Amino acid sequence: xxxxxxxxxxxxxxxxxxxxxxxxxxxxxxxxxxxxxxxxxxxxxxxxxxxxxxxxxxxxxxxxxxxxxxxxxxxxxxxxxxxxxxxxxxxxxxxxxxxxxxxxxxxxxxxxxxxxx
Amino acid sequence: xxxxxxxxxxxxxxxxxxxxxxxxxxxxxxxxxxxxxxxxxxxxxxxxxxxxxxxxxxxxxxxxxxxxxxxxxxxxxxxxxxxxxxxxxxxxxxxxxxxxxxxxxxxxxxxx
Numbered sequence: 001x002x003x004x005x006x007x008x009x010x011x012x013x014x015x016x017x018x019x020x021x022x023x024x025x026x027x028x029x030x031x032x033x034x035x036x037x038x039x040x041x042x043x044x045x046x047x048x049x050x051x052x053x054x055x056x057x058x059x060x061x062x063x064x065x066x067x068x069x070x071x072x073x074x075x076x077x078x079x080x081x082x083x084x085x086x087x088x089x090x091x092x093x094x095x096x097x098x099x100x101x102x103x104x105x106x107x108x109x110x111x112x113x114x115x116x117x
Numbered sequence: 118x119x120x121x122x123x124x125x126x127x128x129x130x131x132x133x134x135x136x137x138x139x140x141x142x143x144x145x146x147x148x149x150x151x152x153x154x155x156x157x158x159x160x161x162x163x164x165x166x167x168x169x170x171x172x173x174x175x176x177x178x179x180x181x182x183x184x185x186x187x188x189x190x191x192x193x194x195x196x197x198x199x200x201x202x203x204x205x206x207x208x209x210x211x212x213x214x215x216x217x218x219x220x221x222x223x224x225x226x227x228x229x
Contacts, residue, residue, distance in 0.1 A: 001162055032215055043205065043221045044160070093159045097215055103148060103167050106207070106217055108159035 002028045002098035006109035013084055013116055020080045021112045023094030029074035030096035034106070035067070038091045050077040084116045123206050123220025130196055131228050138204060138223040139190040146208035149182050149189040150217070154203045163204075164191070196227050 003026040013019050023033055033050040048069055049057040056069035066088075068080040077096075081088055093111040097104045123140045130136060140149070148167055152160035164175050166182035166189060173180055179192045189208070193200055206220040 004159075006159075034216070043219045046216060049216060091157075095159075103165075104215070105150065105162060105165045106215075107162060108152070111157070111159045113157070 002026075002096070002105070002107045004094065004096050004107050004109040006094055006112050008112060009110060010113040011115070013114070015085055015116055016083055018080055018082045019084055019114060020078055021092055021094075021114075023077045023079070023096070023109055025075045025096045025098070025107075028096075028098045030077075030098070031074060033071060033077040033094055033096045035069060035077075035079050036093045036095065038093060038111075044093065047079075081114065084114070086116045089114055089116045121206055121208055121218055121220040123223055125223060126221070127224040127226070129226045129228065132196060132198060134196050136193040136196055136200070136225060137190060138206075139188060140206035140208070140220045141188040142208065142218075143187065145186045145211050146218075147186075147211055148209040149180070150207045150209075151178075151180050151189070151191045152205045152207060154205060154222075156202075160205060193225075196225075198227050198229050201225055201227050 005024045007022045031052045035047045036044040037047050038044050046059050047062045050069045050071040052071045058064045071077040091111050095106045095108040121140045121142050150165045151163045154160040164173050164180040169186045170184050171182040177194045203222045203224050205222045207217040
């Protein structure tokens, strides 16, 4: 299957600082990537759809000025959590669509654990 | 919004037993996917289904895309301890969006 990587795998930051998380498709090009947030013992919550070369599309209730997404190339999308606060602590996971002759499949990165102190 | 009802929420089984879990929806989906997530990791794609009635296997895993396009099931045969984890169903709804809708997950525990 296709491989998606994330960096860093975990990060601890102080309240008020910004944190950038990178998501890369390693062996395929991804025009569309997705950013999810996952709380303990819950399912994945889609935050936004990242489109290469255009603005991200945010889900209802997600602050676009707080969660900045940049998809500058076909293999890289970044999520920047600006002015982070403890309530932003969570597990952030990205995914990317890999296309085949039949359709496409969504592959996930390993996730980034963010802790804001 | 669209929702997937995944059941059971959790399962406790003995090693060697077979397992079955399913997802249902009130609306039609174009694609069904099944993922497994281990603690602290991202979900890993197990099986993708594209066509109503399609039955696909991946080792000891078998999944089917329901004829009505509103449901899917995943079976695991002869479970082993490493099958432990949370299994999520996901579907791509009609309408052209590439976003997925996720079920709430089935937590599987396998007792050796």
